Structures are given as structure tokens and as C-alpha cells.
Amino acid sequence: MKKLQGFGYPIFFVVMALLPHLLDSRWQAVAITFLIFAVVALSQDIILGKSGMFHMGQALFFGMGAYITAILNAQYGWPLLTTIPVAILVPAFFGVILAGPIVHLRGDYLLVTTIGFNIVFVQVVQNNLGGITGGPNGIFGLDSMSFFGIQLVSQVAVYYFAFAVLLVTLLIMRNLEKSKAGRALHYLREDQLAAESIGINTRIYKIFAFAVGAGIAGLAGTVFATQYSAVSPEAFNFMQSVLFFSIVIVGGSSVPGVLIGVFVMFVLPEIFREFATWRFFIFGFAMIAAMILRPHGIWPATFGKIPKFLIKGDNHGA
Amino acid sequence: MARNELILSDVTKRFGGLTAVDALSLKVEEGQIYGVIGPNGAGKTTVFNCITGIYKSEEGSVNWRGEEIRGLTPYQIVDRGIVRTFQTIRLFSQMSVAENIMSGRHIKSSQKLWHGIIHTAASRRDELFNWHKVEEQLDFFDLGEFAATPTGSLPYGIQRRVEMARALAVEPTLLILDEPAAGLNDKETLELLETIFKIRGKGVTVLLIEHDMDMVMEMTDYLAVINFGKLIAEGTPAEIQQNPAVIEAYLGSEDDDDE
Ligand SMILES: Nc1ncnc2c1ncn2[C@@H]1O[C@H](COP(=O)(O)OP(=O)(O)O)[C@@H](O)[C@H]1O
Ligand SMILES: [Mg+2]
Numbered sequence: 001m002k003k004l005q006g007f008g009y010p011i012f013f014v015v016m017a018l019l020p021h022l023l024d025s026r027w028q029a030v031a032i033t034f035l036i037f038a039v040v041a042l043s044q045d046i047i048l049g050k051s052g053m054f055h056m057g058q059a060l061f062f063g064m065g066a067y068i069t070a071i072l073n074a075q076y077g078w079p080l081l082t083t084i085p086v087a088i089l090v091p092a093f094f095g096v097i098l099a100g101p102i103v104h105l106r107g108d109y110l111l112v113t114t115i116g117f118n119i120v121f122v123q124v125v126q127n128n129l130g131g132i133t134g135g136p137n138g139i140f141g142l143d144s145m146s147f148f149g150i151q152l153v154s155q156v157a158v159y160y161f162a163f164a165v166l167l168v169t170l171l172i173m174r175n176l177e178k179s180k181a182g183r184a185l186h187y188l189r190e191d192q193l194a195a196e197s198i199g200i201n202t203r204i205y206k207i208f209a210f211a212v213g214a215g216i217a218g219l220a221g222t223v224f225a226t227q228y229s230a231v232s233p234e235a236f237n238f239m240q241s242v243l244f245f246s247i248v249i250v251g252g253s254s255v256p257g258v259l260i261g262v263f264v265m266f267v268l269p270e271i272f273r274e275f276a277t278w279r280f281f282i283f284g285f286a287m288i289a290a291m292i293l294r295p296h297g298i299w300p301a302t303f304g305k306i307p308k309f310l311i312k313g314d315n316h317g318a
Numbered sequence: 319m320a321r322n323e324l325i326l327s328d329v330t331k332r333f334g335g336l337t338a339v340d341a342l343s344l345k346v347e348e349g350q351i352y353g354v355i356g357p358n359g360a361g362k363t364t365v366f367n368c369i370t371g372i373y374k375s376e377e378g379s380v381n382w383r384g385e386e387i388r389g390l391t392p393y394q395i396v397d398r399g400i401v402r403t404f405q406t407i408r409l410f411s412q413m414s415v416a417e418n419i420m421s422g423r424h425i426k427s428s429q430k431l432w433h434g435i436i437h438t439a440a441s442r443r444d445e446l447f448n449w450h451k452v453e454e455q456l457d458f459f460d461l462g463e464f465a466a467t468p469t470g471s472l473p474y475g476i477q478r479r480v481e482m483a484r485a486l487a488v489e490p491t492l493l494i495l496d497e498p499a500a501g502l503n504d505k506e507t508l509e510l511l512e513t514i515f516k517i518r519g520k521g522v523t524v525l526l527i528e529h530d531m532d533m534v535m536e537m538t539d540y541l542a543v544i545n546f547g548k549l550i551a552e553g554t555p556a557e558i559q560q561n562p563a564v565i566e567a568y569l570g571s572e573d574d575d576d577e
Contacts, residue, residue: 175435180444306414307446
């Protein structure tokens with residue numbers, strides 16, 4: 001699988017870079033959706049897969065980013081791209097303050113709490129709190145993207161925006177793997193007591209995972225708002241969170257696994273459109289089958305990312 | 319600068335009605351290999367848990383280098399140079415041997431949280447430096463060939479070595495080992511003995527629990543014997559062997575020796 005991954009990434013990037021020119025506009029839209037949801041699923045993976053925290057409210061941070069972009073653009077006239085820093089930092093900040101009081105909770109309690117957060121969020125935007133979220137209909141009629149004064153109206157432009165966001169996300173995931181902070185997440189996931197006993201303040205790193213995951217999901221929200229020129233509450237409800245959660249579990253907390261999960265969940269139903277109404281039914285069965293046959297996911301997480309100079313084969317044995 | 323001494327005074331830890339550690343006092347001096355022995359259930363592990371912050375004793379004081387450390391969290395205690403291993407090995411079992419040892423470099427690494435997102439020249443240098451430190455431990459414990467192997471799939475004896483390598487990677491002042499020889503065969507036990515002497519040779523003070531009397535007598539400079547949570551004797555191995563209270567405690571608990 002390592003070899004496959006070595007070839008797989010360049011091919012994947014080339015195909016994704018060319019893709020919009022091969023597709024008609026309906027499929028371009030599907031491809032953009034794939035990219036956005038891939039980013040959200042990867043951000044979920046930082047919290048759930050890498051750190052082992054049963055967080056089932058990722059749609060909250062995704063929606064928060066989307067709403068921030070929509071509000072700043074539609075109500076205050078900010079250009080879409082300038083909303084990005086706010087759409088990252090505010091969800092990241094909420095990630096910290098929401099996670100702070102709950103990260104010590106055990107798996108099942110954490111799960112219920114994060115579901116609660118998600119429900120509260122949807123209620124808040126639905127009831128038009130503060131009069132800026134547009135209520136049940138949401139906010140529509142956002143501007144198109146512009147880049148240094150050049151209007152990027154076409155769907156292809158949105159596609160490349162989404163693709164760039166995915167690339168940034170993958171870069172962050174890779175940096176995380178090769179850092180003290182990223183390893184700390186793995187350690188606390190594997191054995192919290194052992195992690196504490198080797199000097200890791202696990203609480204700080206759990207909150208850090210939430211902040212990073214929330215920030216990335218917020219950024220994906222900006223792309224989402226840009227694609228649809230609109231946001232509405234039901235796009236970020238609890239069911240969406242369940243999907244992101246399931247994708248990481250079924251896919252197996254690895255980049256290929258998560259991408260496969262997103263593909264199965266969001267692209268296959270478009271290919272088999274006549275089955276679209278069956279998609280939860282089919283995905284539900286796929287989840288059950290995958291968990292029974294491959295309890296660590298379709299493409300399980302691989303550890304062992306250590307520098308080459310440490311791998312010596314047996315020239316070093318006793 | 320205070321000396322590297324660990325002084326427990328009247329440490330008491332209760333679980334409900336049971337007093338697992340009962341007004342225990344002992345003193346570990348710099349450079350010693352200090353042994354704690356006693357029958358199963360005597361409270362030895364609980365004492366170690368009180369020192370390393372896993373439990374907070376209800377009473378008494380745990381003083382390290384002149385500082386009261388009772389009530390600190392485990393990671394704060396590691397930060398002060400005390401690192402431990404577990405009686406039931408606790409490794410990050412899906413991760414490789416090298417990654418397990420790398421966890422010991424956590425507090426030594428200069429990387430900040432945001433380096434997890436963006437790398438800099440300094441963070442890359444720090445990363446490489448610490449992997450080289452891991453390599454030193456791999457060499458010291460002769461684990462090089464297993465560097466990339468997930469620890470969960472390794473035999474018991476090697477897992478024990480990984481756990482010690484991980485603890486030593488922290489470069490502790492005081493190393494606490496909870497039954498390091500449990501589950502080892504004779505050859506591995508001999509190697510362990512050598513390793514512990516080598517660790518002491520590096521200037522690390524060693525505090526350990528051991529079940530195997532022969533090994534304790536051979537290895538330690540000083541011994542504390544615990545029964546029912548109380549200190550029943552202390553002294554050099556030679557003194558302990560003569561002590562009637564110890565002989566009685568051990569005769570009285572023959573059946574719970576599980577090798
Ligand atoms: N977490 C705990 N909760 C309740 N009782 C405990 C706990 N840990 C240890 N004990 C009890 O405390 C006593 C001492 O246990 P322990 O310190 O593990 O003994 P030793 O390491 O000397 O074999 C035993 O009776 C044990 O059952
Ligand atoms: Mg014990």
C-alpha cells in the first residue's frame with residue numbers, strides 16, 4: 001500500500017488538476033462538492049482519527065465558516081476571499097472554547113455533547129439570532145469570487161479554489177504527521193495515561209486538535225458558500241456530522257481512506273442518480289459491511305512514519 | 319541547588335476502606351539503585367503511583383530536590399526529571415518502536431504547537447535532532463532492527479526494553495521501574511541487570527520494584543520492604559536478609575509468588 005501511495009498521489013493530483021476541463025458543468029459541481037467534503041472529512045479526521053476523540057459535530061464548524069463568509073459578504077460587502085481569515089479563526093476559536101470544558105469526557109459522553117453543540121448551532125441560525133443569519137432560508141445572493149480585481153465567475157475558478165484548499169489541507173496533515181504536536185495526538189489516542197506519564201499535557205493537545213480541525217472546516221465552509229452563493233441551516237445539521245464521522249471510521253483515518261469514503265458517499269450517488277434516494281440505505285449497508293469486514297477501516301491509518309536513517313534492516317541485530 | 323533526593327514522609331493512600339499505603343516514609347539518595355520489595359498487594363505500585371502523580375496521596379509529603387511534588391500531574395512530574403515504566407507494559411502499541419521512543423523526546427523538543435501546522439528551519443532541525451536522540455536509545459537498547467516495527471507485535475522481553483528506552487529518552491534524573499523483570503526469561507533478566515547498571519553509570523538514580531529476591535539482592539544498594547502498605551524494614555541487601563520481620567513476611571506470603 002505504501003508503494004501504491006507513492007504513485008497514487010502524483011496521479012491523483014494530475015487528474016484532479018485536469019479534471020474540470022474534462023467535465024461538463026453538472027459534473028464540475030459534483031467535483032467541487034467532492035473537494036469541499038474531502039476537506040471537511042480530513043478536518044474531522046484530525047479530531048476523530050488522529051486524536052481518537054468521538055466528536056460528532058463537525059458540521060458546526062463547517063457551517064460556522066460558511067455563515068461567516070456569507071454574512072460578511074452579503075451584509076457587510078466584504079469580498080469573498082477577504083473573509084477567509086475570519087472564517088478560519090472564528091471556528092478555531094470556538095473549537096478551543098467548546099473543547100475546553102469537554103475534552104476530558106469519555107468517548108460516549110463527548111459524542112453526545114458534540115451532537116448537542118451541533119443542534120444548538122443549527123437552532124441559532126434557524127431562528128435568525130441577532131438578525132444576521134437569515135433564518136430558515138439562510139442567506140443567498142453572495143458575490144462571485146474576485147482575485148485582485150479579476151472576477152472569477154466560472155465554476156472552473158471555484159473548482160481551483162476548492163482544489164487549492166484541499167492541497168493546503170493535505171500539506172497541513174503532512175506537517176502534522178512530522179511534528180511534535182501531531183505525534184502527541186497519536187500518543188494520547190493510543191494510551192492517555194502512558195502519554196501523560198511520558199510528559200505530555202494531553203489536554204492542551206486535545207484542544208489543539210479541535211482548533212485545527214475547526215479552522216480547516218471553517219475554511220471549507222468559505223468554499224461551500226462560494227460555490228452555492230448561498231448558505232442555509234439544513235446543510236450543516238447533525239446528519240451531516242454523522243456522515244463526516246462515518247466517513248473517517250469507514251475510510252480508516254488515512255488520506256486515501258477518507259477520500260474513498262467521500263467519493264462513495266457524495267460522488268457515487270450522482271453517478272447512479274436513479275439510486276440517489278437510496279444513498280443512505282446503500283451507505284448504511286456499506287458502513288455495516290465495512291465495519292464487520294474491516295474494523296480498522298477500508299484503508300487503515302499507517303503509523304511508522306520514521307526517518308529512513310533509522311530503518312536498518314537486520315545489519316543491526318544481536 | 320538541592321540534591322537529587324526523593325523523600326517520602328508519612329505518605330498515606332486509601333481506596334475506600336483499604337489503606338493501600340500506610341504512613342510510609344523513605345528516602346532515595348542520588349546515584350542509588352533503590353529497591354522496593356514486598357508481597358503481592360503490599361502497596362508497592364500504589365507508592366509509585368503516588369510519586370508519579372497518577373494518584374495523589376491523602377496525607378504525607380513527596381519531596382523531590384527540595385520541592386513538594388505531591389499533587390502535581392504526571393506530566394509536571396516528568397518535567398522535573400522523574401520518569402517511570404509500568405508493571406503492565408503500556409506502550410503505544412500500534413506505533414513503531416522508534417515512534418514510541420520519540421514520545422520520550424516530547425518534553426525535550428523545542429517545537430511549538432503551531433509547528434504542527436507550519437514547519438520552519440528550526441523545527442525541522444529540532445525534529446532531526448530528536449530522531450538522532452532516538453537512534454542513541456535504539457543503539458543503547460539494541461533495538462535498531464525493530465525501529466519500524468509496531469510494538470504491539472513484539473515479544474514481551476523486547477517490549478520491556480522499548481518501555482525503558484522510551485523512559486530514558488526523556489533523560490531523567492530519577493528512573494522508576496515497576497517490576498522490570500516480570501515476564502522475562504533468565505537471559506533477558508541478566509541483560510536487564512547489566513542495563514540497569516549501565517543506566518546508573520550514566521548518573522541516573524534508579525528506584526525499582528522487584529519480585530525476584532535473588533535479583534534484588536544482587537542489584538540494589540538499598541532496600542525498603544513493604545507489607546500491608548507499611549514499611550517493615552529498610553537497609554542494605556545484607557541487612558535485609560538477616561531481618562526477622564522480612565523473613566516472616568515472605569514466609570507468610572509464599573503462595574502469591576507468581577514468578
Ligand atoms: N485503583 C485502585 N482502586 C482500588 N484499590 C486499589 C487500586 N490500586 C490498588 N488497589 C489495591 O491496593 C492494594 C495495593 O496494590 P498495589 O499497589 O498494586 O500492590 P503491589 O504493587 O505491591 O502488588 C491492593 O490491595 C490493591 O487491590
Ligand atoms: Mg505492583
